[in-house]
Amino acid sequence: MKYKILKALDVAGLKVFEPIVRLCYGEEPRVQVVKIGKFIVVPVIVFCIFLGLWGMIAPRHKTKYGEVPTPAVVWDAFNGVYDFHVRENTKQDDYRRSGQDRSQTIEQVNAELAAIEPDAAAAHKHLDEVKAEVDASLKAELKPLQDEYNVMKTAAFDARKQREAELKEAADCIKADDTDARESLLASIIDHENKTDADRDKLDELKAKTNTLLAAKAPRLLAAQQQVNAIEEQRMYLNMRLQRLESDNREVRLADAETDLKAIHAEYLTASGPKLLALGKNIVRSEQRLEKTKTAEPAGPWTFFEQIARSLACVFLGFAIAAGIAIPVGILCGLSPVVMASMTPLISLFKPVSPIVWLPIVLIIVGGFYANPDQAWIQPSFLASAITVALCSLWPTLTNTAFGVAAIDKDHLNVARVLRLGFFTRLFKIIIPSALPLIFAGLRISLGVGWMVLIAAELLSSSEGIGKFVWDMFNNGSSQTFAQMFVVVFFVGAIGMFLDRIMIVLQRLVSFDEAPTAI
Amino acid sequence: MAYLEMENVCVGFGPASHRSEVLTDASLSVHENEFVAVVGFSGSGKSTVVSVLGGLIKPDKGVVRIDGKVAAEPGPDRGIVFQNYSLLPWLSVKGNIEIAVRQVYPKMKSRERTAYIQRYIDLVNLTGAEWKKPHELSGGMRQRLSLARTLSMQPKVLLLDEPLSALDALTRGVLQDEITRLWEEDKRTVVMITNDVDEALLMADRIVPLTPGPSAGFGRQFTVDLQRPRDSATLNFNPRFKRLRNDVTEYMISLNEEARSLRRDVDITLPDIEPIQIGAA
Numbered sequence: 001m002k003y004k005i006l007k008a009l010d011v012a013g014l015k016v017f018e019p020i021v022r023l024c025y026g027e028e029p030r031v032q033v034v035k036i037g038k039f040i041v042v043p044v045i046v047f048c049i050f051l052g053l054w055g056m057i058a059p060r061h062k063t064k065y066g067e068v069p070t071p072a073v074v075w076d077a078f079n080g081v082y083d084f085h086v087r088e089n090t091k092q093d094d095y096r097r098s099g100q101d102r103s104q105t106i107e108q109v110n111a112e113l114a115a116i117e118p119d120a121a122a123a124h125k126h127l128d129e130v131k132a133e134v135d136a137s138l139k140a141e142l143k144p145l146q147d148e149y150n151v152m153k154t155a156a157f158d159a160r161k162q163r164e165a166e167l168k169e170a171a172d173c174i175k176a177d178d179t180d181a182r183e184s185l186l187a188s189i190i191d192h193e194n195k196t197d198a199d200r201d202k203l204d205e206l207k208a209k210t211n212t213l214l215a216a217k218a219p220r221l222l223a224a225q226q227q228v229n230a231i232e233e234q235r236m237y238l239n240m241r242l243q244r245l246e247s248d249n250r251e252v253r254l255a256d257a258e259t260d261l262k263a264i265h266a267e268y269l270t271a272s273g274p275k276l277l278a279l280g281k282n283i284v285r286s287e288q289r290l291e292k293t294k295t296a297e298p299a300g301p302w303t304f305f306e307q308i309a310r311s312l313a314c315v316f317l318g319f320a321i322a323a324g325i326a327i328p329v330g331i332l333c334g335l336s337p338v339v340m341a342s343m344t345p346l347i348s349l350f351k352p353v354s355p356i357v358w359l360p361i362v363l364i365i366v367g368g369f370y371a372n373p374d375q376a377w378i379q380p381s382f383l384a385s386a387i388t389v390a391l392c393s394l395w396p397t398l399t400n401t402a403f404g405v406a407a408i409d410k411d412h413l414n415v416a417r418v419l420r421l422g423f424f425t426r427l428f429k430i431i432i433p434s435a436l437p438l439i440f441a442g443l444r445i446s447l448g449v450g451w452m453v454l455i456a457a458e459l460l461s462s463s464e465g466i467g468k469f470v471w472d473m474f475n476n477g478s479s480q481t482f483a484q485m486f487v488v489v490f491f492v493g494a495i496g497m498f499l500d501r502i503m504i505v506l507q508r509l510v511s512f513d514e515a516p517t518a519i
Numbered sequence: 520m521a522y523l524e525m526e527n528v529c530v531g532f533g534p535a536s537h538r539s540e541v542l543t544d545a546s547l548s549v550h551e552n553e554f555v556a557v558v559g560f561s562g563s564g565k566s567t568v569v570s571v572l573g574g575l576i577k578p579d580k581g582v583v584r585i586d587g588k589v590a591a592e593p594g595p596d597r598g599i600v601f602q603n604y605s606l607l608p609w610l611s612v613k614g615n616i617e618i619a620v621r622q623v624y625p626k627m628k629s630r631e632r633t634a635y636i637q638r639y640i641d642l643v644n645l646t647g648a649e650w651k652k653p654h655e656l657s658g659g660m661r662q663r664l665s666l667a668r669t670l671s672m673q674p675k676v677l678l679l680d681e682p683l684s685a686l687d688a689l690t691r692g693v694l695q696d697e698i699t700r701l702w703e704e705d706k707r708t709v710v711m712i713t714n715d716v717d718e719a720l721l722m723a724d725r726i727v728p729l730t731p732g733p734s735a736g737f738g739r740q741f742t743v744d745l746q747r748p749r750d751s752a753t754l755n756f757n758p759r760f761k762r763l764r765n766d767v768t769e770y771m772i773s774l775n776e777e778a779r780s781l782r783r784d785v786d787i788t789l790p791d792i793e794p795i796q797i798g799a800a
Contacts, residue, residue: 411605414575417593419622419672429618433609512609512652 013504016040066479069486077483085303087237094244095298098251106245113238120231127224134218141213149206156199163192250293257290302464304484308491311465314382315454315499318389319447325390326397326446327439331427333398334405334435343402351395355453359388359460381463388457393450400442404435437511444503451496466492521548522708523572523676528581530567541567542578543734547727549676552706556719557737558767559729560775565712566602568729569680572710573599585675595623598674602681604661606653606668612640613649616668623672636671642701643667659690666698670705679711683718692751695721703747716767720760721749728771731778738774741767 002025009018019035022028051071058068069077097105167188174181246252264286268279302310333340363384367373370380412434416426432439458467470488473481525547531540541564549555559565570576572583574593582589585596606615616636620627627635640646643663653661662682669677682698683691699722702709713719719726726741745760754760 411601411603412607414593414599414601415605415607417575418573418595418597418599419619420592420594421622425622430607433607436609510609512654 011505011508013501013508063482065477065482069479069483073479073483074486074490077480078487080480081304081484081487085305088300088303090241091244092298092300094241095248095250097245097249102245102249102251106242109238109242109245113235113242116231116234116238120228120235123224123228123231127221127228130218130221130224134221138213138218142210145206145210145213149203149210152199152206153203156196156203159199160192160196163195167192250296253293254290257286257293261286261290302469304466304469304487304491307465307469308495310382310463311454311458311467312495314386314458314463314465315389315447315450318386318454319393319443319450321386321390322394322446322450323397323443326394326442327401330398330401330439330442331405331432331435333402334408335431340402340406347395347398350391353391355388355392355456356460358391359384359457362387362391363461379463381461385454385457385461385463385465388461389450389454392453393446396445396449397439397442400438400445401435404438404442405431407438408434433512437507440503440507440510444500444507447499447503448496451492451499455492522551522553522586523547523549523710524584525568525572526581526584528571528578528583530564530571530576530578540734542571543736544581545736546581547737549708549710551708554702554709554711554722554724556711556713556723556726557729558713558716558719558726558771559735560731560771561714563729563731564735565714565729566680569599569678569710569712572676573597573678575599595619595672596675597678598669598672598676599678599680600662600665600669600682602685604653604665606661606664608653611650611652612645612656612664615653615664616640616671619668619672639667639671642670643697657690658686659694662686662694663697666701670701675708677707677709679709681712681714684714691718695751698722699748716764716771719743720745720764720767721751721754726767728767728774730774739770741770 002021005021006018009015009021016039019032019039023032023036055070055072058070061068094105167185170185170188174185261283264279264283268276268283271279329343333343363381366380366384366387370376373380408431412430416430421429454465455467455470457463458465459471460467462468462471466488470485473484473488525545528542528545529540530542531538533539545568547555547557547568557565557568567576571578574583574590574597577591582591584590590597607618610618613636616639617632620632620636624632624635637649640649643666645660645663645667648656648660653664656664662685666682679698683694686694695718702722711719711723716726720743723743726743728738728741729735730738741763743763745754745757745763
């Protein structure tokens with residue numbers, strides 16, 4: 001068992017966790033603990049240091065979407081994204097509920113509404129109390145400042161009045177030929193102006209202090225407000241649910257429509273003249289609408305997790321196209337130097353082209369195949385993104401396959417010659433197995449490239465997916481959506497890592513030598 | 520009547536202007552069920568001999584005949600055991616033999632084939648290692664597997680290209696005995712290439728030294744008329760064995776000196792120059 005686990009870890013490229021397994025089996029505990037410390041604890045500490053630095057540095061930069069989010073804010077944003085997902089799903093489920101399920105859910109929602117009532121009351125009360133307290137303490141704090149301000153204002157006013165009176169007096173008694181006195185009067189006027197300005201500055205300063213005090217929201221008050229907001233939001237959500245369950249529900253809609261239809265039908269049987277015709281048309285239209293309602297699914301925005309699933313589907317489609325082209329062409333290139341020589345210019349030419357260039361071209365070309373994009377089974381933007389992924393990610397697989405096939409051991413080919421293997425036996429029994437490790441190494445790089453390209457492609461083509469999510473968040477432009485973009489960073493990274501791990505395992509499984517294939 | 524024949528074979532590489540001849544007018548004939556050892560110094564074109572006999576290299580001149588018929592293409596009738604095993608590393612012991620058996624006996628039924636493969640695995644004492652991959656085997660085991668794969672093709676001629684030179688001395692001794700035993704049990708025509716005169720004396724009916732290259736050919740032949748089974752432990756005290764070994768070794772050394780003296784004739788004359796001191800007052 002122990003060796004099976006160790007082998008599995010080795011194949012998965014998770015050798016770091018080996019000491020934990022060994023420790024669990026009590027093998028040289030001291031050595032294992034040292035290893036865990038060195039290769040697990042230290043990396044974890046480094047990650048924590050990274051989070052700490054991020055949390056410290058991020059709030060220092062102000063943007064038009066607010067501060068750069070800290071790890072805590074990003075975590076909240078993730079919870080927000082998750083809640084949205086859950087609520088959207090509930091919404092859709094609510095629409096589809098019928099019969100007993102629906103009535104039970106209504107009861108349940110009512111119970112929940114009733115349950116949060118006391119909480120809401122308590123929260124409101126708490127908020128009022130905190131508000132009163134904060135107001136009182138604010139008043140107490142403001143009082144001396146305001147008093148000081150008032151005193152200072154009167155003093156400044158009086159002083160100014162006095163100075164002006166003095167100046168007037170001085171001006172009055174200046175004689176016609178007294179130049180010196182005139183000069184000194186000018187100096188006095190300047191002095192007077194300066195003093196007035198200084199007084200005004202002091203007053204402004206005091207006023208600013210009062211304003212900051214007034215503007216500053218007490219953390220206690222904010223917390224209480226947030227609590228109330230959360231509860232109110234929950235209540236609103238539950239009320240919406242209730243409303244949806246009771247009226248905006250498929251079953252209810254169908255029932256309403258049928259009642260209407262019956263009423264019109266009854267009227268139709270007795271009516272005559274132009275009214276009869278109008279009623280008849282009405283019946284036909286209503287029946288059509290009824291049919292539509294029966295099968296219609298509720299429309300809702302894509303949630304983040306649905307977009308992840310969509311992105312994964314897109315990347316795998318693109319990857320499959322890439323592998324489907326790259327492996328056969330690569331094998332041909334490896335087998336024949338002539339094919340290799342003729343393909344090399346094409347490969348070298350198209351390999352460095354950026355996905356941003358491919359995408360518009362592909363969008364237009366793919367669009368050409370669609371007469372009616374809205375009713376397409378597979379959306380053109382989705383297909384274009386997948387093809388862009390394929391165009392950018394097929395090169396590593398192509399070159400690796402060609403190299404793997406060309407570099408086949410001559411001895412293996414001699415075996416094939418001695419056995420007189422036919423072309424296809426030689427291809428499938430000797431050449432492909434021998435090149436498989438390199439092919440998979442190429443596929444691994446391709447998938448990584450594809451995943452990176454995909455986000456950009458979705459962003460530009462507005463194909464639903466992670467890229468579109470980022471773009472929407474960017475266009476929403478609030479501190480909340482700013483934080484959600486950081487959530488995307490971690491999800492994209494984690495999924496990319498996971499895909500890479502899968503490819504490492506596959507690569508390990510097809511490798512026949514003991515050489516390590518991954519870090 | 521010779522069973523395997525190599526007639527006036529010439530092999531060379533490179534363009535016409537810098538052609539290096541490896542074999543020149545090399546002729547060899549081997550009787551049916553005879554064990555011939557080709558002995559030569561390294562670089563004398565030993566492996567080229569096997570490649571020509573096996574059909575992997577097309578000679579520039581001359582032909583190879585088996586049982587009177589010209590054999591130009593490689594085929595399962597001439598089984599080659601390579602020096603570096605040439606096993607397929609992604610296949611197990613069983614798989615490596617199976618690929619040969621499937622090709623040579625395409626009509627064999629699955630159960631029959633399994634039994635057939637197992638017989639060859641048992642024959643080379645690899646029982647128990649059926650599902651191991653080549654990299655999990657030791658050098659000796661790999662060479663046994665290579666041997667089993669080649670034997671399973673039931674070749675008319677077995678070509679051994681320095682089969683034991685990559686092995687350590689002890690394993691080598693064991694395998695020498697084993698190959699001899701297999702040959703005695705199931706006689707067939709064997710050409711073995713080796714650089715070890717003792718090995719050749721122990722295993723072969725006849726020793727054919729290869730004159731040192733370039734332009735190698737076959738030299739004087741020695742018939743080894745020692746009685747079988749030969750025991751490597753006691754053979755060292757056998758006066759006939761000693762005499763044969765001396766003869767072969769002396770012959771080989773004389774060949775080597777001859778080649779060296781030949782080579783001295785084409786020495787490049789060095790220009791007559793002397794160093795001068797630059798900047799001396």
